[in-house]
Every structure is written in C-alpha cells, then in structure tokens.
C-alpha cells in the first residue's frame with residue numbers, strides 16, 4: 689500500500705512537472721513576437737538575437753515576412769517634411785489598469801486592460817501592449833539611443849500602427865519609470881502581477897512631431913504593412929530602469945537596420 693502511494697506521488701510529481709513545463713512553453717509561444725499580440729500567436733518557431741536562430745536566419749523560419757522588401761527597423765536619414773500629415777490623436781486614459789508584466793525571453797512587455805487607443809486619419813487603433821529594445825532599433829542619422837519603447841496598436845482590420853519612443857538616460861529620479869521598474873520580471877518566462885493603475889500618457893514626450901514610414905514588425909513573423917510613427921524628441925528614462933532592463937533582457941535585443949528599398953520617410957511638422 690505504501691509503495692502504491694509512493695508510486696502515485698512520483699506520477700503526480702511528474703504530471704505536475706510536465707504541466708508546468710507546458711505552461712512555460714505556452715507562455716513563450718503565445719508572446720513569441722514581441723511586436724504582435726498574445727492571442728493570435730500560433731505555429732511559431734524559436735528565434736533569438738544571436739547565433740543560429742539570430743536575425744540573419746529569421747527568414748528561414750516558416751511563414752514569415754522577415755526576408756521582405758519593406759522591413760523594419762531602418763536608419764532615418766533623408767526625410768520629407770509633409771504639412772498634410774495630421775498629428776496622432778492620443779486617447780490614452782489617465783488611469784489604465786496594468787494587469788501584468790511578462791519577460792518573454794525577448795523583451796519585457798506590459799499588458800493592460802483595453803480602452804486606450806489612437807486615431808490616425810480617422811481610423812482607430814487600440815493599444816495592445818508596450819515593450820522595450822535596448823539599444824534602440826531605429827537609428828536617426830546613424831545615432832542609436834540607449835532605449836526604444838514600442839507602443840503596439842492594432843485596428844479592427846488587424847493592421848498594426850507602432851508608436852516608437854526613443855529614450856535617453858536621466859540622471860535624476862523619474863517617477864514614471866520608478867513605478868514600472870518595481871514590477872520587472874527577473875527571468876525569462878516570468879510574469880509579475882501588477883493590478884495597479886498607471887497613466888500611460890506619462891511615457892509620451894511633450895513634443896509629438898514624428899517621422900513616419902511603412903515597415904514591419906521587428907521580430908518574427910516580421911509582418912509587413914506596419915505604419916511606424918517615431919517621435920523626433922526622446923524622453924528620459926532613469927539610469928536604474930535602463931540598467932535593470934539590461935540585466936533581464938537578452939543583450940542587444942534589437943534587429944539591425946534594414947534596406948529602405950525606395951521607401952520614403954515623411955516628417956510631420
């Protein structure tokens with residue numbers, strides 16, 4: 689009888705271990721594209737920022753656009769000022785309930801309740817998540833900022849609009865990022881519950897003029913037809929937040945700049 693219980697305990701432990709393992713795999717797969725959203729991810733393959741699964745090999749992964757002609761990020765050099773470009777209309781709430789923060793092994797991603805959105809040319813795009821790249825992915829005349837924040841939005845037709853915020857180091861304390869810094873998940877596949885209100889508007893720079901072009905998600909599946917809006921003015925993020933992110937994200941979690949292939953970069957006034 690005792691032996692029976694022992695065997696049962698061993699089997700139970702094995703089942704539990706397998707379940708936990710599956711759960712962590714599921715989490716990784718479900719958020720495998722940091723620029724994409726959780727719900728629609730499936731059939732995704734393993735990728736990294738270096739080595740055999742690194743960016744040079746992303747296009748070898750099945751069913752993706754990583755080898756396409758309109759990829760991101762890019763180096764922003766020659767731009768055209770365009771008076772007809774309207775400002776982005778931000779409808780971010782003063783208080784958004786942040787559900788949790790995920791370390792998906794590629795980036796740190798904040799997930800929150802729906803309700804924040806932007807309007808671009810009369811079209812509404814919901815804010816789905818925001819995450820970090822260190823150093824920045826886009827470069828401006830060859831200059832790479834220490835950090836780039838991607839605010840990922842999607843409209844009802846499934847089209848992406850990503851608002852990109854460059855960040856430089858702030859030697860002073862910074863309330864906004866001290867708040868976010870408190871919840872950073874230390875290891876890959878860790879999730880930290882937040883359940884706290886946050887004013888996402890505080891992440892945006894005061895001057896909201898931007899560069900805009902058509903590109904892609906910067907991680908597999910590198911989906912194209914993404915409209916990019918890159919603020920010209922960087923924000924300041926506390927050195928502690930930047931240092932903490934560096935410790936917990938893959939080193940240099942940015943993709944190298946891609947060919948323009950004739951694309952034009954426009955600049956709002």
Ligand SMILES: [Zn+2]
Nearest residue numbers: 722723838906
């Ligand atoms: Zn990104």
